[in-house]
Amino acid sequence: MYITPKSYLDFISSYQVYLKEKNSELSIRRNTLFSGLEKLEATNQEVARLGKELTKLKPVLEENMIEQEKLSKVLEKDKIEAYKTKAIVEDEATEVETQANEIKMLQREAQDSLDEALPTLEKAQVAVNTLNQGDIAELKTFKEPTEMVDITFRAVAILLEERTNYDKITWSDIKKMLATNFFAKLKSYDKDNIPQKVVSALDKFVNKYPDFTPEIVKKSTEAGKSL
Numbered sequence: 001m002y003i004t005p006k007s008y009l010d011f012i013s014s015y016q017v018y019l020k021e022k023n024s025e026l027s028i029r030r031n032t033l034f035s036g037l038e039k040l041e042a043t044n045q046e047v048a049r050l051g052k053e054l055t056k057l058k059p060v061l062e063e064n065m066i067e068q069e070k071l072s073k074v075l076e077k078d079k080i081e082a083y084k085t086k087a088i089v090e091d092e093a094t095e096v097e098t099q100a101n102e103i104k105m106l107q108r109e110a111q112d113s114l115d116e117a118l119p120t121l122e123k124a125q126v127a128v129n130t131l132n133q134g135d136i137a138e139l140k141t142f143k144e145p146t147e148m149v150d151i152t153f154r155a156v157a158i159l160l161e162e163r164t165n166y167d168k169i170t171w172s173d174i175k176k177m178l179a180t181n182f183f184a185k186l187k188s189y190d191k192d193n194i195p196q197k198v199v200s201a202l203d204k205f206v207n208k209y210p211d212f213t214p215e216i217v218k219k220s221t222e223a224g225k226s227l
């Protein structure tokens with residue numbers, strides 16, 4: 001095959017162009033490779049730095065984890081205590097409500113008893129005002145009182161003289177009581193402030209005698225009925 005000088009020159013020119021393109025391509029790839037290597041090196045350095053920092057922080061992180069576990073246990077304990085406290089508060093609230101209801105019931109019962117007792121008290125006050133010296137003088141002449149008279153005046157002695165030992169009150173004691181400003185003591189008696197020990201003693205005393213009523217006492221003495 002015969003190659004002319006022109007053909008040879010054209011071949012050389014084409015080869016130069018191809019070689020230039022390949023060199024340019026290789027240069028781009030080399031630059032890309034160098035850039036990648038630089039980034040990889042920088043990444044390795046950053047990883048190494050972070051690794052050192054992590055090594056330094058490891059004790060702190062471990063301590064924080066321990067503190068978090070302790071805090072978690074404390075919170076769990078507090079939670080349990082809070083539930084216990086809540087239960088106690090709820091029980092106390094229930095107890096308070098129960099007591100409040102009981103107090104309201106007692107107040108209603110007390111008011112009912114008061115409403116029932118007031119008319120009797122008013123009648124008793126009127127009856128006391130009807131007493132006179134003659135009635136009392138009659139009683140002083142008794143050597144031995146009837147049972148109902150004795151019971152009546154022992155009850156009066158419990159109130160006026162706060163004699164809570166009612167079993168030891170004698171008719172002689174009652175005569176002395178009748179002789180010492182009896183009317184004044186009786187009419188000025190503070191019925192709204194009777195000591196509790198006197199109320200208790202009188203309640204026990206009266207309960208011993210179920211027949212102790214004004215109607216039955218009246219059969220023995222009019223003065224006793226009024227008292």
